[in-house]
Amino acid sequence: MGLISTSYALLLAISFVALVDAGCHYQFPAFPPPDYAEPCPELLEAFNRIETTVSALVADPSFNTSSYSIEVTYAKSTLWTSFHTAVDKDPARPGAEEIDGRSAYRIASITKTFTVLGILKQHAAGNLSLDDSVDKYIPQLAGHQNGTIPWKDITLRSLASQLSGLPRDWAQGDLATELSDPSALGLPPASLSGLPQCDSFGEYRPCTEQELLQSIQSKPPLFAPNQKSTYSNIAFELLGLVLANVTLMDYEDYIQSAILDPLEMTGSSFSKPSDSIAVLPKNISWYWDVDEGIQNPTGGLYASSADMSKFLRYVLSHYNGITPALNWLQPASFTAGLNSFYGTPWEMFRSNKILNDPDRLVTFATKGGGLPGYSTIIVLVPEFELGITILTAGNETLLNHLLEATTVPLIQAADMVTQRHVQNAYTGTFEASVINSSIALSYTRKNGLGITDWISNGTDMMTAIPRYFKFDSGKSHVQLMTTLLFRDQDNLAGECWRMLVLPNQSPPDKAKVWDDFCVSDVDTMMYDGLPWNELVFWDKDPNGRFHTVELTAFRVSMSRANTKEVISEKLLMQDL
Structure with missing residues (x-):
């Protein structure tokens, strides 16, 4: 059992390191298409x-x-x-x-x-x-x-x-019908x-x-x-x-x-x-x-x-x-x-x-x-x-x-x-303060939608992930990729996304031939039978802004932080 556990941990580490070391970026599809019916x-x-x-x-x-x-x-x-x-x-x-x-x-x-x-x-x-x-x-x-x-x-x-x-x-496309003088192109007479x-x-x-x-x-x-x-x-x-x-x-x-x-x-x-x-x-x-x-x-x-x-x-x-x-x-x-x-x-x-x-x-x-x-x-x-x-x-x-x-x-x-659609719909801080969990999502033109801060049950995940899987956190970022699927497919509710640990930049000058070789590996691992890297966005308001993020394998849903939500959570903590 110990050998199996060690081997499996090594396999997971290799999968993360392979993504971080490659010069590959998941850009298609980058995001759900925007609604062009709105003024653009x-x-x-x-x-x-x-x-x-x-x-x-x-x-x-x-x-x-x-x-x-x-x-x-x-x-x-x-x-x-x-x-x-x-x-x-x-x-x-x-x-x-x-x-x-x-x-x-x-x-x-x-x-x-x-x-x-x-x-x-x-x-x-x-x-x-x-x-x-x-x-x-x-x-x-x-x-x-x-x-x-x-x-x-x-x-x-x-x-x-x-x-x-x-x-x-x-x-x-037969030149015999196009050329008045086939000999001009060195051709014999056409029969x-x-x-x-x-x-x-x-x-x-x-x-x-x-x-x-x-x-x-x-x-x-x-x-x-x-x-x-x-x-x-x-x-x-x-x-x-x-x-x-x-x-x-x-x-x-x-x-x-x-x-x-x-x-x-x-x-x-x-x-x-x-x-x-x-x-x-x-x-x-x-x-x-x-x-x-x-x-x-x-x-x-x-x-x-x-x-x-x-x-x-x-x-x-x-x-x-x-x-x-x-x-x-x-x-x-x-x-x-x-x-x-x-x-x-x-x-x-x-x-x-x-x-x-x-x-x-x-x-x-x-x-x-x-x-x-x-x-x-x-x-x-x-x-x-x-x-x-x-x-x-x-x-x-x-x-x-x-x-x-x-x-x-x-x-x-x-x-x-x-970009404007993504920043409005997804970016911000989401919290479940009762269990000391939060996640901050931000957008950059270079890397798209990503996680900048993440606390899970009091654990700083942005430090824990690279430490556990043995790679340099300074060389990577956590990017989100849409699957264009929904948890509730009939009602198009619950947008399903995946987290990917990717390099901050391509290898210098891509000097080696195989630096350009990329494969897709989006479903990286599971925890307790659930996809470890899945996020689901819920509660979309009329302005296209999501108010809840579910982290599937972590069994937690976090609400968008705003004044009203923070006050409510403080009152809840006092009641506890």
Whole structure:
């Protein structure tokens, strides 16, 4: 028994020391998202800054033929919009007279998110499984083929998360249709033998299901399934066929009835909207009329920015509740970049440059799209419960300028709103004087919400913890991390948090390679069967301020200290 006790104490000590010695910071999610329904002067100031920046940007003559729509929303409603109408439009076909939230764009590959949502809904309904192979739902892929793609090993999940190993395109992207003189690139004359006779090959017409299947059944894979991520439009065209076969509906009709109609996205469709609401870029408006046919699931949707805000609000409210098969905003595979990942089908990015602190990361789930004349993106920031839509028509370089000009001030402002919310809701001193217990919570921009003083049954815990677990208290702090769960989940009461002992700063210059290696270990230990490091906040008043903190394993609830509470406790002590 003595050996077991000693070993267990050593294990606990190692777990604490490992956290303190590592250069790891738990910043996601840092706090529950703030309630943006309350007045937020920080956001108003940020929106003014963004408007000034983008107004100056589009004053550049190179953007005279460009229009844009920008919307910022949170889970409940739109927070801000900005629109710009091109000053130079085609007089023969100008499109919408003035751009607003109802103006329609071709949103291109953002359509993929609707295709994947349809697959997730069908998985949740039990009509298909993400982990079934694609040939179960497209029988033609199970038969004889001239190519070498291993369809039986490609699942719906790998198709949706860019891990199928399939080529990018089959009816687009061939230089034979783009180059007037192939020899200028050292290429021999093109024969065009065996190529599909649709889309960009010959006189335009939309491709058919038969042409898609015939083409891909003769191709080799780019990678083995699930070996390496690479962008594939073919993958989503196949997912569209899966939806059609499972639902016995046309893909377009299913998306309309299952997603667009329930979300009241009345300005979105696969049918070409009227020119009266169309955003038509000068000299490139021809693509507005293109029917993408069997390629609709990868990029055929028309939509307005107001409709995309509705869609983003749905995602922000449901991303972890659509199906238990996955959290929709978690990464699924690596990309070539150090801080970039693929989701299903998101393009995800993590940056420590926005909040001016190398240890503060912000995670973005994005989906971009591009078609002739149109560059678009949607951005989800779940940590701050924000969604951003940027739709542009005209100069394709405009999108990246708008993305930088919008997201950086917005996230910095949202972080300030969060700081104010945290200081109001959680900081202060909580006491249970009868048993000589108290805890002081404070907020710093560097470390977030943490414990600065803690007395439990007369014991100074800020001294006892490092002494017992044998580490230098001067090198660490106790940070609180929300779990986004509630003790009373039905009534959303009793916010559950965890205490973590973390380093005060990263290792100097992170000089060693493995200083950047971090793992998550939030549930560090128990006491008497209860989580040792759990805190629960109770008694939230109308101003969002909590008045009780429960320390689960210590079996104590402490009340926020104020004059009335102190007087009451003194009277109680006199009675005792």
